[in-house]
Amino acid sequence: MVYVLASSLHTEELPTPAIDQDFAAQHQVVAVMTGGSEQIFLEKVRQGEISLSEPIYLLAGPQSNSLAACCEILSWINQHGGTGKLQY
Amino acid sequence: MERLGIIGAPSDWLIASAVDYDVIKEKMHIELVDIPIERVISLGEVEAGEKGAMAIYDRLIELVQEYALSGLTLRCFDLLTTVKNTGCLALSRLNDEGIPAACEGDIPALLTMMLCKQLTGYAGFQCNPARIEGSQMLFAHCTIPLTMCERYSYATHFESGIGVAIHGELPLGDYTLVKLSGDLTRIFAEDVTLLRNQYEPNLCRTQVWLDTSEATIRYFTTNPIANHHILVRGHYAHSFRNFL
Numbered sequence: 001m002v003y004v005l006a007s008s009l010h011t012e013e014l015p016t017p018a019i020d021q022d023f024a025a026q027h028q029v030v031a032v033m034t035g036g037s038e039q040i041f042l043e044k045v046r047q048g049e050i051s052l053s054e055p056i057y058l059l060a061g062p063q064s065n066s067l068a069a070c071c072e073i074l075s076w077i078n079q080h081g082g083t084g085k086l087q088y
Numbered sequence: 089m090e091r092l093g094i095i096g097a098p099s100d101w102l103i104a105s106a107v108d109y110d111v112i113k114e115k116m117h118i119e120l121v122d123i124p125i126e127r128v129i130s131l132g133e134v135e136a137g138e139k140g141a142m143a144i145y146d147r148l149i150e151l152v153q154e155y156a157l158s159g160l161t162l163r164c165f166d167l168l169t170t171v172k173n174t175g176c177l178a179l180s181r182l183n184d185e186g187i188p189a190a191c192e193g194d195i196p197a198l199l200t201m202m203l204c205k206q207l208t209g210y211a212g213f214q215c216n217p218a219r220i221e222g223s224q225m226l227f228a229h230c231t232i233p234l235t236m237c238e239r240y241s242y243a244t245h246f247e248s249g250i251g252v253a254i255h256g257e258l259p260l261g262d263y264t265l266v267k268l269s270g271d272l273t274r275i276f277a278e279d280v281t282l283l284r285n286q287y288e289p290n291l292c293r294t295q296v297w298l299d300t301s302e303a304t305i306r307y308f309t310t311n312p313i314a315n316h317h318i319l320v321r322g323h324y325a326h327s328f329r330n331f332l
Contacts, residue, residue, distance in 0.1 A: 012290050071314060075314045076103045
């Protein structure tokens, strides 16, 4: 499953994330497009859409504080006993 | 005991940056003082440029004096839609005056900036990891102490396009990248080299490329201490690591 997260803080044009669809069909893939996406991620965990019991693959890009948001999310996953993998 | 002002709660996106006020008091002898963001928002809409940005500074100085603060962190994004200006200039000036001041209500970042002042005597640059190329990383943010800059100019704030942010250019050379965790159980500190400054439009306004190490890249991609890190001049990683 692929989750594409972008915050309303950012209004600039965003690239289309490059996602391996075969991989995404079997894993939780979160494309973090912008800063401020962290609480959107948290909401999806709380709603049970994203599970901490399986690895979470975070995709970071060079734009719009994507990497910054991924670091905050990865830190949260680690604090809560999950497994996060950040790909830049 | 020093007192730090938490002006407004930490920004909603700081999901991995919580602290326990009692632990901070016990281990760092620092009292965290909650101050409602309304104390700044009550300024109302200010002038859009430097004059308005300095009105925010004046209000923060009033709070520093009223609460006897040694430093503060400001939930600055709340100002964008209310005061219609940014905290970037005010926070920069406070840092230049020896009052560590962090953005976005980030408490671990503020504690790290306090540690920078204590261990090095210098103000720090609170910044976001923005890009990775090999062992080099780009860090960026919209405010920086002007005393860290060789040159600077004013720009609008990246996300909002309003207010006064700072594009600073830093001297090349030796720096330390550091972050203390909110629970005070971890500290990351690495001696790095600032290779070059850059200025691209779709990033926070001060942008610096650092030469780091494979270990640092691995840290950021596997187990970072949240987002914001602090860059301070000189090589002090050993001293920071001895803090815990």
